[in-house]
Amino acid sequence: MRISELASALGLETIQDGYEDREISTGYSSDLLSDVMANAKADGVLVTVQAHKNAVAVASLVGLAAIIVCNSRPIPDDMIEAARAERVAVLLSPESAFEVSGRLWTALRRP
Amino acid sequence: MPPLPISPETGPQVVLELIYRLKVRDAMSSPVITATPAESMRDVQYRMRDNGITGVPIVEGGRLVGIVSMGLVIEALDSGRIGRKAGELMTRAVISLEDDMPLAFATTYFNRYKYGRFPVLDRDGGLVGIVCASDIIRALLVAMNKEVERLEERLSAAAVASGGLPRPPDGLSRLSFQVTHFDFENAGKASAEFKKALKGLGVDAGVTRRAAVAAYELELNQVIHSEGGTMSFVAGAGRIEIVAEDRGPGIPDVASAMTEGFSTATEWIRSLGFGAGMGLPNAKRVSDEFSIDSAPGRGTLVRVAILY
Numbered sequence: 366m367r368i369s370e371l372a373s374a375l376g377l378e379t380i381q382d383g384y385e386d387r388e389i390s391t392g393y394s395s396d397l398l399s400d401v402m403a404n405a406k407a408d409g410v411l412v413t414v415q416a417h418k419n420a421v422a423v424a425s426l427v428g429l430a431a432i433i434v435c436n437s438r439p440i441p442d443d444m445i446e447a448a449r450a451e452r453v454a455v456l457l458s459p460e461s462a463f464e465v466s467g468r469l470w471t472a473l474r475r476p
Numbered sequence: 477m478p479p480l481p482i483s484p485e486t487g488p489q490v491v492l493e494l495i496y497r498l499k500v501r502d503a504m505s506s507p508v509i510t511a512t513p514a515e516s517m518r519d520v521q522y523r524m525r526d527n528g529i530t531g532v533p534i535v536e537g538g539r540l541v542g543i544v545s546m547g548l549v550i551e552a553l554d555s556g557r558i559g560r561k562a563g564e565l566m567t568r569a570v571i572s573l574e575d576d577m578p579l580a581f582a583t584t585y586f587n588r589y590k591y592g593r594f595p596v597l598d599r600d601g602g603l604v605g606i607v608c609a610s611d612i613i614r615a616l617l618v619a620m621n622k623e624v625e626r627l628e629e630r631l632s633a634a635a636v637a638s639g640g641l642p643r644p645p646d647g648l649s650r651l652s653f654q655v656t657h658f659d660f661e662n663a664g665k666a667s668a669e670f671k672k673a674l675k676g677l678g679v680d681a682g683v684t685r686r687a688a689v690a691a692y693e694l695e696l697n698q699v700i701h702s703e704g705g706t707m708s709f710v711a712g713a714g715r716i717e718i719v720a721e722d723r724g725p726g727i728p729d730v731a732s733a734m735t736e737g738f739s740t741a742t743e744w745i746r747s748l749g750f751g752a753g754m755g756l757p758n759a760k761r762v763s764d765e766f767s768i769d770s771a772p773g774r775g776t777l778v779r780v781a782i783l784y
Binding site: 399 | 485660661663664665667668671681685688689692693696748749750752754755758761
């Protein structure tokens with residue numbers, strides 16, 4: 366499933382254009398950036414409430430394709446700029462990390 | 477008041493280092509002149525007049541519960557409510573700073589919220605100071621004067637000494653970056669550049685990821701805990717070396733620091749998603765060789781090697 370397909374399937378708001386519309390195979394839910402560094406798999410999606418540019422740096426370093434920010438947390442401009450530069454998608458959801466993770470898990474396992 | 481013309485992102489390196497090295501406590505006024513909620517707005521007005529100040533935090537049992545600005549006092553005078561209690565008319569939603577935040581946070585707050593002053597709380601939430609724009613300007617001018625003096629000395633010394641020769645090329649790729657305490661704006665830049673360089677060398681993706689994890693954790697440790705340091709990278713001939721060297725304060729108990737979950741980070745650092753106590757263990761786990769040398773009063777030196 367591509368990021369753009371995932372965004373429409375989960376009803377996510379796409380925060381910026383110019384991201385690389387990659388194929389997604391997995392996801393990781395965490396607010397601890399060291400935990401993300403250690404355990405998130407490449408080509409995955411990060412589900413988090415950490416809406417700041419350091420989350421983009423971590424995503425880019427471990428090769429994550431997208432970040433889903435939960436609970437409609439406000440996204441600062443410098444995070445959007447960093448995401449555009451790194452071509453990482455930033456998506457926004459009004460739902461909690463629990464709900465987003467559940468939907469993501471189901472969507473990625475649908476044949 | 478027009479915005480403070482200081483950018484926590486794009487200013488000259490010297491200024492960036494200053495605003496991240498200086499803490500809010502270095503600029504704040506202390507002790508703070510306060511009032512209690514039970515005192516009248518008239519009491520607050522006299523306190524402002526007698527002390528030449530334009531804002532008074534309202535404190536109850538050592539806790540900040542509100543703030544009264546001169547604007548509120550004027551409104552109270554205007555509407556005949558100057559005899560009312562401060563607790564009734566005060567602003568309750570107070571935006572405060574923490575004393576160990578870098579000064580960069582304070583300049584950002586002034587430009588973002590347009591308030592004339594911010595109360596300063598300590599780690600336990602107690603009111604320890606207050607900071608207004610002139611406090612920040614004074615602290616910055618003092619620090620900038622010192623810095624310019626230091627730069628002038630260095631320039632004259634450099635003019636005397638003969639320039640060093642560049643290292644002969646040996647086929648290895650080398651990178652080096654300065655890391656600044658609490659500079660979360662630029663945190664991870666060194667690791668990102670290093671990762672790009674490894675990609676350029678055609679290093680395998682799994683190895684690159686291990687190196688990126690080690691580099692990022694060590695870099696963030698310098699941002700969060702050190703007084704500043706250097707990240708150096710050497711890659712080539714099947715070996716990647718990362719050297720993280722900082723200027724202090726040093727780690728009192730290295731064994732604890734190497735234990736997963738052990739952290740000395742403050743609350744606001746944790747709220748950014750850092751300080752989980754996984755940094756050094758993560759770096760060690762992805763490395764083939766790992767050594768750490770640290771003691772209080774000295775800096776910390778971490779050497780990591782990844783073989784490929």
